[in-house]
Amino acid sequence: MLVTQPANPAATGPDGVKLVAEAEKLEALLWEQVLTCMTKSALPASALGTGSDLYTGMVTQALSSTLFGGTDSTLTQQIVGQLQARATAAADTAAPQGKTTVEALSTRAGGQLDKAVSYARSVWPAIKETAASLGVPPVALLAQSALETGWGASAPGNNLFGIKAIGGEAATVQNTTEEIGGLMTATQDRFAAYDSGTACLTHYAGLIRRAYPQAVGAASVAEYASALVQGGYATDSHYAQKIVDTAQSPMMRSVLQAVEGDTP
Numbered sequence: 001m002l003v004t005q006p007a008n009p010a011a012t013g014p015d016g017v018k019l020v021a022e023a024e025k026l027e028a029l030l031w032e033q034v035l036t037c038m039t040k041s042a043l044p045a046s047a048l049g050t051g052s053d054l055y056t057g058m059v060t061q062a063l064s065s066t067l068f069g070g071t072d073s074t075l076t077q078q079i080v081g082q083l084q085a086r087a088t089a090a091a092d093t094a095a096p097q098g099k100t101t102v103e104a105l106s107t108r109a110g111g112q113l114d115k116a117v118s119y120a121r122s123v124w125p126a127i128k129e130t131a132a133s134l135g136v137p138p139v140a141l142l143a144q145s146a147l148e149t150g151w152g153a154s155a156p157g158n159n160l161f162g163i164k165a166i167g168g169e170a171a172t173v174q175n176t177t178e179e180i181g182g183l184m185t186a187t188q189d190r191f192a193a194y195d196s197g198t199a200c201l202t203h204y205a206g207l208i209r210r211a212y213p214q215a216v217g218a219a220s221v222a223e224y225a226s227a228l229v230q231g232g233y234a235t236d237s238h239y240a241q242k243i244v245d246t247a248q249s250p251m252m253r254s255v256l257q258a259v260e261g262d263t264p
Helices: 013-040 052-068 074-093 101-134 138-149 197-211 221-230 239-247 250-261
Strands: 171-180 183-192
Touching: 101 138, 101 197, 101 250, 138 221, 138 239, 138 250, 221 239, 239 250
Parallel strands: none
Antiparallel strands: 171 183
């Protein structure tokens, strides 16, 4: 049971109210991650059938927001305190002129979401087409691409899926990490380079059909990601779960809402 206290007396006035609101959101997200981790040890959502992953994510989000997003929790007050400290520091360094420090912090977070939405909009039509040709959920491809590129922040050679170069294929040499003996080890490798993101997706679809046929027709993100790992797509033993976590993340929900809202 959460130990509660009266609302933080420092969180008063317009800025205080905004800080509490931000703290509530952060606490809800924290508990969502906790609940998600807890459910991993229970019956997998994919066992309930197509669409159950999305349903489980929605339930987890609702529970975290409803049960743990209150302003009277000790955790909320601690988050408020940390936000106040960050806001004060931000005011001394990078707060945009004419904005409060809370607004400055919110602007930064919004900037990250804007970049993710911009990236998703640029690849979403082609990803949907490719996913349809493979018979898999398009969010599975978007999640894998987001994981590999940091939502488009780093995609040398228009490589959207971390595809390794073979033989004399056009390539770029990049720093990467590989799991060796159970440890993630820094190394360098050759990654395929493409003329465009669309060209990458075309090659990717052929690669999946040829090298990972068990992934074709996967009904869920978890099933698709698991098939990739079983086929040896990545050395990271947690790769499948990372794709699933990305697909079920609050960022993905916000991105899909923005991108799908653009579709007539």
